Amino acid sequence: MASISGLCSSSSNKFIPKTTPASSFSPRKESIAFPNRSKFVDRCSDRALALSVQSVARDIPASLSKTNDALPKEKKGLEKDGRALWGRYVDWLYQHKELGLYLDVSRIGFTDEFVEEMELKFQAAFRAMEGLEKGAIANPDEGRMVGHYWLRSPKLAPKSFLRLQIENTLEAICKFADDVVSGKIKPPSSPEGRFTHVLSVGIGGSALGPQFVAEALAPDNPPLKIRFIDNTDPAGIDHQIAQLGPELASTLVIVISKSGGTPETRNGLLEVQKAFREAGLEFAKQGVAITQENSLLDNTARIEGWLARFPMFDWVGGRTSEMSAVGLLPAALQGIDIKEMLAGAALMDEANRTTVVRNNPAALLALCWYWASDGVGSKDMVVLPYKDSLLLFSRYLQQLVMESLGKEFDLDGNRVNQGLTVYGNKGSTDQHAYIQQLREGVHNFFVTFIEVLRDRPPGHDWELEPGVTCGDYLFGMLQGTRSALYANNRESITVTVQEVTPRSVGALVALYERAVGIYASLVNINAYHQPGVEAGKKAAGEVLALQKRVLAVLNEASCKEPVEPLTLDEVAERCHAPENIEMIYKIIAHMAANDRALIAEGSCGSPRSIKVFLGECIVDDLYA
Numbered sequence: 001m002a003s004i005s006g007l008c009s010s011s012s013n014k015f016i017p018k019t020t021p022a023s024s025f026s027p028r029k030e031s032i033a034f035p036n037r038s039k040f041v042d043r044c045s046d047r048a049l050a051l052s053v054q055s056v057a058r059d060i061p062a063s064l065s066k067t068n069d070a071l072p073k074e075k076k077g078l079e080k081d082g083r084a085l086w087g088r089y090v091d092w093l094y095q096h097k098e099l100g101l102y103l104d105v106s107r108i109g110f111t112d113e114f115v116e117e118m119e120l121k122f123q124a125a126f127r128a129m130e131g132l133e134k135g136a137i138a139n140p141d142e143g144r145m146v147g148h149y150w151l152r153s154p155k156l157a158p159k160s161f162l163r164l165q166i167e168n169t170l171e172a173i174c175k176f177a178d179d180v181v182s183g184k185i186k187p188p189s190s191p192e193g194r195f196t197h198v199l200s201v202g203i204g205g206s207a208l209g210p211q212f213v214a215e216a217l218a219p220d221n222p223p224l225k226i227r228f229i230d231n232t233d234p235a236g237i238d239h240q241i242a243q244l245g246p247e248l249a250s251t252l253v254i255v256i257s258k259s260g261g262t263p264e265t266r267n268g269l270l271e272v273q274k275a276f277r278e279a280g281l282e283f284a285k286q287g288v289a290i291t292q293e294n295s296l297l298d299n300t301a302r303i304e305g306w307l308a309r310f311p312m313f314d315w316v317g318g319r320t321s322e323m324s325a326v327g328l329l330p331a332a333l334q335g336i337d338i339k340e341m342l343a344g345a346a347l348m349d350e351a352n353r354t355t356v357v358r359n360n361p362a363a364l365l366a367l368c369w370y371w372a373s374d375g376v377g378s379k380d381m382v383v384l385p386y387k388d389s390l391l392l393f394s395r396y397l398q399q400l401v402m403e404s405l406g407k408e409f410d411l412d413g414n415r416v417n418q419g420l421t422v423y424g425n426k427g428s429t430d431q432h433a434y435i436q437q438l439r440e441g442v443h444n445f446f447v448t449f450i451e452v453l454r455d456r457p458p459g460h461d462w463e464l465e466p467g468v469t470c471g472d473y474l475f476g477m478l479q480g481t482r483s484a485l486y487a488n489n490r491e492s493i494t495v496t497v498q499e500v501t502p503r504s505v506g507a508l509v510a511l512y513e514r515a516v517g518i519y520a521s522l523v524n525i526n527a528y529h530q531p532g533v534e535a536g537k538k539a540a541g542e543v544l545a546l547q548k549r550v551l552a553v554l555n556e557a558s559c560k561e562p563v564e565p566l567t568l569d570e571v572a573e574r575c576h577a578p579e580n581i582e583m584i585y586k587i588i589a590h591m592a593a594n595d596r597a598l599i600a601e602g603s604c605g606s607p608r609s610i611k612v613f614l615g616e617c618i619v620d621d622l623y624a
């Protein structure tokens, strides 16, 4: 049974020996020092790296090394000479020794002039970030501070009560997780006598981080297995509940919603509560809420006496909430060392505070994004982790990057329609899906490779051919794809970690959070609001309101003697919404397909012929 120290200890990972302090990165001034060099010498020696550069050189057709006609003028001249590329690689290689993390930007073709031109913008971005960390209202539209960096360094919080909130919450998470895992906190009516599963109900930032981390870090046999309801799709919800079966009795349900009022999450909760009732279980004894104080969800959980409540802070946005209770509680319940995640993130944050662009990994990423997408999102970012457990990283980044950067207006109110499209799955799987288009098709992207050096835990590897392991193939596929893309002028970034650990995952999250913040400053937008999401939510609310009016009109007509079937035009007229006739047709077709008490005569293929009435007359004001 994992103990509290097992779940939440801050001991350093055994594969990441502490070498020199994190602040000493200067790849140009020293030789490349890989942790555990003696162990990794074959894969990581300078010679091996040089060999991979040679293979790049071999892959490049001579014609391509001379002209790049397909590229815009300022992007001509991607370096193709092997020796020069090696120089660029070494010059620009970012290395975080303590984290064992590398960032290679050599396959992005920015020029020295471009870096110089960007310097002023970067210094402004660093100042903005410093202000943000000191508690400035960095989200002006919502009048909010942006404090996700304090979650892993509480001492940086601008007020002592904020520091205490963070520390107390972490302590409470660790204690609760330990009590659940050890069986001290039990489900009331489970034969197992302890919680065996977590069912997490939440959407967007209240799901994507926990999903990514579960996939990346949960052990094969976690103390509690996790499942997610992250949509209002009834069939999806049924599937999750059916998969739990009798183990619903030993399932801890964590409902996560910062606002506490997101409809999809509320629906998931109501569906789960219904399943509990039908199984004769008492939901409150197994329910946990993570939400802002006094939100609808918080009040419900308090009034109904749920097992526990954890706070979501006003100054933490959904998409940057992985290091808050949102991400930490589910992780701790799966036996993931959350203090290591926090430590990895804190180390990365520290590295990202330098104001020297080439020594600041988040700034380097932002620089590459700006160069590759012309600072206007003209190219998409394809994220390709070559490690199955990082499969959900691209989906996680999709929200982090696109909800943050996809903005109509800049901070001065100019219409800019900014953004950076993110998609991806995993290598080498995608080699057999869309890499064909990336290599030869429309040139509208740049790639981020995520490389994990350690193939398997020590002692498990074997050679499936003389001198070659399965992991060597994966490595070869990554290097080959990187080379082949570059040879055809497709730019790429490579982020390398030693292995997938709580520490490296924490660092990756922190790296991208900061890169997004810096990039947002470079393009002068607010990364921390999401006004665009409201339009879709509002429109969805209007559709449901219209549905209620349709039902009320049909009910009235169906209560007549004899029943009065109505054409769609008549329904629309009586709803006082003639301009919404198409939506009314869709509402009726949807209800008819779902066996609601609605009878539609005529053919759905010719909507004008349809006449509708309700199969029964509801006399009360249910639809009013």
Ligand SMILES: O=P(O)(O)OC[C@H]1O[C@](O)(CO)[C@@H](O)[C@@H]1O
Pocket: 203, 204, 205, 206, 256, 257, 258, 259, 260, 261, 262, 265, 318, 319, 403, 530, 533
């Ligand atoms: O945590 P909440 O408030 O339920 O919101 C879920 C998600 O909805 C959004 O507000 C909009 O999609 C996201 O920013 C957020 O992560």
